[in-house]
Amino acid sequence: MKEGGEVRSSAGQVIMEIESNKPAGNGIVVGGLSPLSETLWKEKIDTEFIGDVSARLAWKDLTVTVTLGNGETQKILEGLTGYAEPGTITALMGPSGSGKSTLLDALSSRLATNAFLSGTILLNGRKMKMSFGTAAYVTQDDNLIGTLTVRETISYSACLRLPNTMPQEEKRALVEGTIVEMGLQDCADAVIGNWHLRGISGGEKRRVSIALEILMRPRLLFLDEPTSGLDSASAFFVTQTLHGLSRDGRTVIASVHQPSSEVFELFDRLYLLSGGKTVYFGQVSEAYAFFAQAGFPCPSLRNPSDHFLRCINSDFDKVKATLKGSMKRRFERSDDPLEKMTTMEAIRRLTDFYSHSQYYYSAREKVEEISQVRGAVLDSGGSQASFLLQALTLTRRSFTNMSRDFGYYWLRLVIYLVVTICIGTIYLNVGTGYGSILSRGACASFVFGFVTFMSIGGFPSFVEDMKVFQRERLNGHYGVSAFVIGNTLSALPFLILITFASGTICYFMVRLHPGFMHYLFFILCLYACVTVVESLMMAIASVVPNFLMGIIIGAGIQGIFMLVSGFFRLPNDIPKPFWRYPMSYVSFHYWAMQGQYQNDLRGLVFDNQTPNLPKIPGEFILENVFQINVNRSKWWDLLVLFSMVVIYRLLFFIMIKVNEDVTPWIRGYAARRWLRHKKNSNQPASVDHVNRTPSLRVYVVEAEKSSTRS
Numbered sequence: 236m237k238e239g240g241e242v243r244s245s246a247g248q249v250i251m252e253i254e255s256n257k258p259a260g261n262g263i264v265v266g267g268l269s270p271l272s273e274t275l276w277k278e279k280i281d282t283e284f285i286g287d288v289s290a291r292l293a294w295k296d297l298t299v300t301v302t303l304g305n306g307e308t309q310k311i312l313e314g315l316t317g318y319a320e321p322g323t324i325t326a327l328m329g330p331s332g333s334g335k336s337t338l339l340d341a342l343s344s345r346l347a348t349n350a351f352l353s354g355t356i357l358l359n360g361r362k363m364k365m366s367f368g369t370a371a372y373v374t375q376d377d378n379l380i381g382t383l384t385v386r387e388t389i390s391y392s393a394c395l396r397l398p399n400t401m402p403q404e405e406k407r408a409l410v411e412g413t414i415v416e417m418g419l420q421d422c423a424d425a426v427i428g429n430w431h432l433r434g435i436s437g438g439e440k441r442r443v444s445i446a447l448e449i450l451m452r453p454r455l456l457f458l459d460e461p462t463s464g465l466d467s468a469s470a471f472f473v474t475q476t477l478h479g480l481s482r483d484g485r486t487v488i489a490s491v492h493q494p495s496s497e498v499f500e501l502f503d504r505l506y507l508l509s510g511g512k513t514v515y516f517g518q519v520s521e522a523y524a525f526f527a528q529a530g531f532p533c534p535s536l537r538n539p540s541d542h543f544l545r546c547i548n549s550d551f552d553k554v555k556a557t558l559k560g561s562m563k564r565r566f567e568r569s570d571d572p573l574e575k576m577t578t579m580e581a582i583r584r585l586t587d588f589y590s591h592s593q594y595y596y597s598a599r600e601k602v603e604e605i606s607q608v609r610g611a612v613l614d615s616g617g618s619q620a621s622f623l624l625q626a627l628t629l630t631r632r633s634f635t636n637m638s639r640d641f642g643y644y645w646l647r648l649v650i651y652l653v654v655t656i657c658i659g660t661i662y663l664n665v666g667t668g669y670g671s672i673l674s675r676g677a678c679a680s681f682v683f684g685f686v687t688f689m690s691i692g693g694f695p696s697f698v699e700d701m702k703v704f705q706r707e708r709l710n711g712h713y714g715v716s717a718f719v720i721g722n723t724l725s726a727l728p729f730l731i732l733i734t735f736a737s738g739t740i741c742y743f744m745v746r747l748h749p750g751f752m753h754y755l756f757f758i759l760c761l762y763a764c765v766t767v768v769e770s771l772m773m774a775i776a777s778v779v780p781n782f783l784m785g786i787i788i789g790a791g792i793q794g795i796f797m798l799v800s801g802f803f804r805l806p807n808d809i810p811k812p813f814w815r816y817p818m819s820y821v822s823f824h825y826w827a828m829q830g831q832y833q834n835d836l837r838g839l840v841f842d843n844q845t846p847n848l849p850k851i852p853g854e855f856i857l858e859n860v861f862q863i864n865v866n867r868s869k870w871w872d873l874l875v876l877f878s879m880v881v882i883y884r885l886l887f888f889i890m891i892k893v894n895e896d897v898t899p900w901i902r903g904y905a906a907r908r909w910l911r912h913k914k915n916s917n918q919p920a921s922v923d924h925v926n927r928t929p930s931l932r933v934y935v936v937e938a939e940k941s942s943t944r945s
């Protein structure tokens with residue numbers, strides 16, 4: 236390659252011109268990189284292409300079909316053709332349900348598993364060479380950690396993704412540069428905010444979400460409704476920031492709902508959709524003329540974008556149908572051609588007009604032209620930090636969040652202390668009288684059953700954690716193992732504190748079996764149970780992101796485990812099939828009770844029912860009253876409990892993986908089978924065009940394989 240010169244294909248044909256780091260007209264840096272961006276890209280990109288890592292995206296005859304719950308199929312997008320060039324910002328507009336998000340998802344390989352794609356998507360002339368780090372995707376929801384400040388949020392993200400070899404000052408400079416780029420200087424040290432912390436505004440949150448995605452300097456940026464829910468000033472500021480990002484040579488595509496005229500003017504191109512079809516694609520400045528030519532001129536004093544949406548929003552038909560009397564006559568007298576026909580008719584005319592217009596032909600021509608140019612393989616590969624650095628950063632970040640979020644552990648600690656003081660006062664100095672035998676059993680059952688049960692109180696915080704994880708995971712910030720390790724290590728001190736404090740109160744107030752080893756066993760047993768419940772709830776949160784459902788499922792599972800723990804029904808009396816084998820052995824309560832009974836009763840001597848009868852040794856009670864296997868050491872029970880701690884953490888890991896890989900695969904498989912079945916039964920759906928399951932993860936694996944091959 237010659238700098239600023241030509242690149243030739245093996246056949247000697249000129250395939251593209253590269254003007255490295257050279258600003259194009261009107262200050263747009265096309266293909267060039269700021270020194271900061273270059274640090275991140277140069278090691279990753281085929282040196283043949285260094286100098287132009289800009290993203291040219293083109294899509295041709297794109298159709299998306301989904302399978303619905305009732306077995307029907309529906310076309311959500313139909314034959315869309317368009318392109319996006321570096322240095323430009325494209326607005327996807329259309330009424331609600333027109334397919335904006337689906338188009339963004341299709342372009343960024345994030346389609347749902349029941350959605351099937353046909354047509355071609357080319358990035359730099361290559362079929363779908365896109366993976367986690369290449370294109371950044373800012374979703375509608377700002378899933379951020381509420382207890383961190385803006386600066387901390389961006390800094391942690393930088394540590395998670397920037398290479399280990401990058402000096403700290405450079406990382407800091409990149410963070411500060413991003414803060415300035417997104418106009419977040421004034422709120423850089425303010426917390427994001429959560430249910431108990433007042434934080435930054437909605438507009439600022441949006442900008443933080445965008446900042447996190449532009450940190451790695453992606454060349455292609457997708458945004459799903461970055462301005463929805465914002466007031467006009469915030470919406471303008473956010474769009475202006477995006478406009479600025481595009482002028483740095485990036486390719487920006489954003490779906491927008493009802494932009495003000497100031498916001499609308501900031502976009503370069505407009506892709507107008509209605510019912511999944513293209514109504515208009517071209518320069519924003521030419522849309523006005525297009526609508527006039529199609530017979531729907533924008534009335535003076537009307538915001539053009541409002542007019543375009545008014546023309547294609549069929550909901551207006553329903554509104555008009557409900558008008559009565561003078562309101563109806565007022566519409567009928569209007570000169571506006573729209574009032575003389577239904578919106579469905581207007582949409583039909585506009586789509587027909589577009590498909591035969593010069594706008595459509597020039598778009599196709601441009602798409603062909605872009606498709607011929609084979610540019611750089613854009614793959615920044617997501618995170619460039621080592622696994623160790625990721626795990627360490629996640630541990631630090633999660634620990635900071637846990638220590639600042641009152642609802643995560645502090646509230647639980649308070650409740651644990653209150654409840655254990657209650658237990659302590661109720662069983663105070665339980666002694667060794669005849670009645671204390673049952674009291675000791677009941678106390679142990681309550682502590683290891685109900686007290687550990689309270690750990691489900693952390694579920695809302697787990698769900699918040701999982702949302703942040705899922706956003707970051709989908710954008711390739713780190714892997715599942717690093718997340719699970721970070722979460723486990725950061726929770727450790729809090730769980731130790733909770734079990735140590737509440738266990739100590741309970742142990743000494745009730746005066747359980749005296750002796751340090753007995754005390755230690757009790758605390759370790761409580762710790763293991765609380766940790767198992769914690770892991771169980773995390774595993775549930777990874778697949779059930781709904782508070783209520785998750786808590787019900789968690790409570791249900793624990794309720795069943797408690798039932799077979801050996802207290803509510805003695806072990807030998809539990810029905811053998813299923814409940815005794817395997818359920819009681821699966822229940823962590825069972826092992827905790829077996830161990831704690833031995834820990835507490837063995838070695839003690841209890842009064843008999845009447846004073847003249849001989850005293851009862853603890854071992855006798857264990858065997859004959861609680862039906863405990865006294866030949867097994869209590870330490871074996873503790874060992875089983877700690878193995879469960881490991882198993883349940885692994886379960887958490889496996890559940891995330893299943894949710895990520897297996898569930899989408901099964902859904903996709905079921906949807907494909909259904910489509911095939913419909914085809915065989917000669918129903919309208921066609922599978923001929925269904926050439927792949929659009930799973931991002933599957934795609935990434937394939938992309939990696941093919942890049943290794945090449």
Ligand SMILES: Nc1ncnc2c1ncn2[C@@H]1O[C@H](COP(=O)(O)OP(=O)(O)OP(=O)(O)O)[C@@H](O)[C@H]1O
Pocket residue numbers: 301302303311329330331332333334335336337338347348349350
């Ligand atoms: N995976 C899916 N399965 C079934 N239907 C879907 C799926 N994805 C999208 N749809 C349907 O396709 C239509 C277009 O959805 P999409 O979210 O793309 O619209 P949108 O223009 O982004 O809407 P909004 O502006 O309200 O977000 C909707 O009717 C939606 O219900």
